[in-house]
Amino acid sequence: MESTQKKFNNSHLEDAFIHPPTIVDSIDTKNHLLAKQAALDEHNMTVREALRTYPKAVMWSLLVSTSIIMEGYDLVLINSFYAQESFARKYGDFVPVSSSYQVSASWQAGLSNAIGVGTIIGAFANGYFTQRLGYRKVLLTSLAAMVAFIFITFFAPNLPVLLGGELLCGIPWGVFATMGPAYASEVCPLALRGYLTVYVNLCWAFGQLISAGVQSGLSSNNTQWAYRIPFAIQWIWPFPLFAVLYFTPESPWHLVRAGKLEDAEKSVIRLASASRKDNAKQTIAMMVHTNELEKDIDAGTSYWDCFKGIDRRRTEIVCMAFAAQPFCGSVMGGTPTYFFVQAGLPNSISYKLSVGGLGIASVGTIISWFLLHTFGRRTLYLWGLAGLTGILWIVGIISVTAKDSVGGNYAQATMMLFWLFVYYLTVGPICYAIISETSSTRLRNKSVCLSRIAYYIAQIVTNVVNPYMLNPTAGDWKGKTGFFWGSFAFLFFIWTFFRLPETKGKTFEELDLLFAENVGSRDFSKKRVDPYKEDAVAQVKTN
Numbered sequence: 001m002e003s004t005q006k007k008f009n010n011s012h013l014e015d016a017f018i019h020p021p022t023i024v025d026s027i028d029t030k031n032h033l034l035a036k037q038a039a040l041d042e043h044n045m046t047v048r049e050a051l052r053t054y055p056k057a058v059m060w061s062l063l064v065s066t067s068i069i070m071e072g073y074d075l076v077l078i079n080s081f082y083a084q085e086s087f088a089r090k091y092g093d094f095v096p097v098s099s100s101y102q103v104s105a106s107w108q109a110g111l112s113n114a115i116g117v118g119t120i121i122g123a124f125a126n127g128y129f130t131q132r133l134g135y136r137k138v139l140l141t142s143l144a145a146m147v148a149f150i151f152i153t154f155f156a157p158n159l160p161v162l163l164g165g166e167l168l169c170g171i172p173w174g175v176f177a178t179m180g181p182a183y184a185s186e187v188c189p190l191a192l193r194g195y196l197t198v199y200v201n202l203c204w205a206f207g208q209l210i211s212a213g214v215q216s217g218l219s220s221n222n223t224q225w226a227y228r229i230p231f232a233i234q235w236i237w238p239f240p241l242f243a244v245l246y247f248t249p250e251s252p253w254h255l256v257r258a259g260k261l262e263d264a265e266k267s268v269i270r271l272a273s274a275s276r277k278d279n280a281k282q283t284i285a286m287m288v289h290t291n292e293l294e295k296d297i298d299a300g301t302s303y304w305d306c307f308k309g310i311d312r313r314r315t316e317i318v319c320m321a322f323a324a325q326p327f328c329g330s331v332m333g334g335t336p337t338y339f340f341v342q343a344g345l346p347n348s349i350s351y352k353l354s355v356g357g358l359g360i361a362s363v364g365t366i367i368s369w370f371l372l373h374t375f376g377r378r379t380l381y382l383w384g385l386a387g388l389t390g391i392l393w394i395v396g397i398i399s400v401t402a403k404d405s406v407g408g409n410y411a412q413a414t415m416m417l418f419w420l421f422v423y424y425l426t427v428g429p430i431c432y433a434i435i436s437e438t439s440s441t442r443l444r445n446k447s448v449c450l451s452r453i454a455y456y457i458a459q460i461v462t463n464v465v466n467p468y469m470l471n472p473t474a475g476d477w478k479g480k481t482g483f484f485w486g487s488f489a490f491l492f493f494i495w496t497f498f499r500l501p502e503t504k505g506k507t508f509e510e511l512d513l514l515f516a517e518n519v520g521s522r523d524f525s526k527k528r529v530d531p532y533k534e535d536a537v538a539q540v541k542t543n
Contacts, residue, residue, distance in 0.1 A: 034285035036532045039507055041282070042190040047373075050191035057187045057271035060248055061196045063241070064139065065180040065203050070146065070237050071173040072207025075115065076358075077230055078166065080215050082108055083341040083350065086226040091159050105467040107159055112463035114163045116456045118170020119177065123456065126175045127303065127449035131257075134250045135183050142172035143242045147235065154231045169234075174452065182448045185436035186253040187271050190507060194372050197436040201429035202365040209358040216351040253441055256287040257301075287441075290509045293531060294442045297516050301442050306450055310515050311443055318435040318447055319454035320495055321381070326455065328388045328427060328489035331462035332470075332481055333419040339470065340416075344409040344478075357417045364424035371425070376504035376525065377434050378496070384426020385493040391419045392486030399479025412479045437503040440512060507531075 051058060081087040081103075088101035095102045103111075122142070130138050149172070152165030180203070184196040214233060218226045249271055255264035261284060268280040297310060306315045332339055340350035371380055395415045402408025439447030462485075469477040469484065477484075501524035503511060509531035519527045 031285045031288070032532065034282045035289035036286075038279070038282035038286035039509065039532070041279070042286075042507055043505075045189055045191045047191050047195075050189045052273065053276050054189055054192065054272050056249075056273070057189075058192065058196065060271065061184040061187055062199060063244055064135070064183045064248065065196070065200045067139070067143070067176040067237070067241055067245075068180050068200055068203040069207035069210070070234060071119075071177050072204035073211045074166075074169065074173070074207075074234065076208040076211040076354075077215070078111055078115065080212065080351075080354070081227055083347060084215070084219075084226060085347070086222050086224060090224065090227070091162065103159075108467040109464045111159070111163055111166055112467075113460045114167040115170040115173070116460040116463065118167040119174035120170075120453050120456045122171035122174020123178045123449040123452045124174075125171070126178050127446040130179070130182075130254070130445045131301065134254050134258075135179060136245070136248050136250050138175060139179055139245060139248070140242060142175040143238045143245070146172040146238045150231065150234045153234075154228060174456070178445070178449045178452045181432045181436040182445050183251060185444065186251040186441075187249075190505070193437065194377075194433045194504070195369050197432045198365065198368060198372060198429040200432045201368075201424070202362065204428075205358060205362045205365050205424055209355065209362055212351065212354040212358050216355050219348055219351045252284070253287055253444075256284065256291055257442060261288070286509075289531070290441055290507075290512070293509055294440050294512055297512060301446075303446050303450070306443055306447055310518075311440060311447075313518075314438050314440065314443075314515055315447060315450060317438050317500060318451035320492070321431050321434045321438075321500065322451040322455040323458040324385065324489075324492040324496075325427060325431060326458040326462040327485065328385060328423070328492060329392050329419060329482070329485040330423065330428075331459065331466045332392075332485055333416045333423065339481075340413055344404055344406075345413060353413055353417065357420045360417060361420045361424035361428075364421045365429045368425050368429045372430065372433065372504075376502050377430050377437075378500050378502040378521075378525075380426045380430045381434065381500060382493065382496045384422060384430070385489055385496055387422045388419060388427065389486050389489040389493060391415055391422065392482040392489060395419075395479045395482035396486065399477075399482065408479075434500070434503065437506070437508075437511065438501075440515075441508050 045053070085101065088103055091107075092101045092103040094100070126138060146169065149165060149168040152168060153162060156162035156165055180200040181197045184200065185193055188196050210233075211230065214230050218229060249267045250263070252264040252267040252271070255261070255267060264287065265280050265284050268283050269277050272280070300308065300311075305311060340353055341347060345353070368380070395412050398408055398411050398415065402411065435448055435451045436444070465484075466481070469481045499521050501514070501519075501521040504525070506514070506524075510529050513529040513531055514524055514527060517527075517529070
């Protein structure tokens with residue numbers, strides 16, 4: 001026993017001679033202090049200072065998120081086409097009951113879900129390839145693919161070809177939708193993180209607004225160009241975006257995870273103002289510290305790791321938060337033209353109301369930026385779901401009590417416009433901040449992709465169910481559909497109350513420790529942690 005102990009001491013001394021502790025400790029201490037100072041700077045930085053310090057990061061984040069306009073544009077496009085006479089005449093069948101052409105409920109569900117399947121493939125591929133190739137290369141490849149796939153939808157001679165085109169277009173849309181919030185959260189400081197991730201939803205609203213405006217302008221056109229022109233407009237986005245985004249700086253977090261620290265430092269310098277150049281090493285030190293902390297807590301970076309250990313809870317939160325969107329009524333109110341028509345309003349008025357409603361939605365998203373700073377994520381999301389529940393139940397009550405009266409039809413339409421405002425004030429935009437901040441940095445891209453996949457799966461389910469309730473050849477429920485989706489919104493309200501934590505004002509390192517310590521969701525905002533304590537990780541592992 002004594003000889004063994006002596007042998008150990010000798011080898012330990014030899015190791016200490018080869019690697020002098022004073023040098024190693026001084027390097028580690030310096031990096032530790034740099035990282036801690038960067039974290040303090042993030043906490044103390046105001047929004048105005050952040051805008052002045054990181055103007056280029058804001059610009060690149062906005063440009064990457066702009067690609068999401070295309071997805072928002074098409075989702076309103078295809079669902080609104082069902083109410084368009086020329087589209088229904090080309091792709092539908094004559095229905096004697098309504099004396100009009102209708103695309104059947106099964107084909108409506110098929111077309112809408114083709115997009116969903118494509119976006120699931122795109123989101124999953126994004127999580128896989130971005131880890132290996134980075135954000136920039138995957139984004140540019142997707143933009144190029146988008147140009148080719150639009151040809152199929154534009155020239156589609158029948159429903160099967162149109163379905164195939166929508167599925168293929170969905171693949172790059174899935175990339176855009178998952179890349180925007182992940183990139184925004186990685187290139188911007190804490191003070192701007194919420195605003196720029198929420199901007200993703202504004203792009204979605206802009207896309208829907210442009211789509212509704214285009215279709216409103218063509219609502220009196222009864223030729224094939226009433227639906228071909230809206231398809232062709234999709235070509236406007238990829239070309240200029242590709243030219244600009246070719247120069248996009250890579251995410252420094254991605255480069256740190258890849259071990260390319262010099263490139264990461266150059267990227268930080270490109271994203272910041274000239275006055276911040278000297279602080280780049282601090283920022284990289286904080287990123288390295290966070291990366292090492294997460295490796296100590298849970299080292300994996302695969303999709304499977306999102307469902308293991310501490311990250312299982314984080315994956316549940318991001319997936320449920322996103323899945324709530326279709327189930328809280330967005331399949332009914334998010335693309336309102338078809339609902340307005342089935343509720344008994346004339347086509348021309350329905351398109352105009354949709355334009356107005358989506359304009360209100362855009363305003364709601366902008367207002368949410370100011371509310372986000374005051375109330376945080378959890379409060380807005382929770383009470384947003386409560387408001388949507390009430391609105392949908394009121395729509396159902398009006399439909400039952402007022403029957404098919406003109407006043408009742410307009411009352412339902414008014415309530416759905418109010419639904420759009422509340423949704424885009426709360427649940428719609430705040431979700432993007434939640435999914436971007438809840439995930440760990442090493443699994444962020446995959447976590448965001450999984451959350452979006454959960455959204456698309458929920459959307460597929462709701463897209464199957466909703467036409468069978470609204471379509472006059474099926475359930476013909478009209479406004480009574482509000483009872484159904486309002487009940488689901490209430491269930492998600494209950495989940496949010498018990499499971500959704502507040503992430504406002506927390507750095508990624510602090511969130512890592514809060515999740516690692518298994519802090520209760522309602523205690524997140526009150527609990528204080530210090531990621532730079534020497535025994536921070538040891539305490540977590542003990543717990």
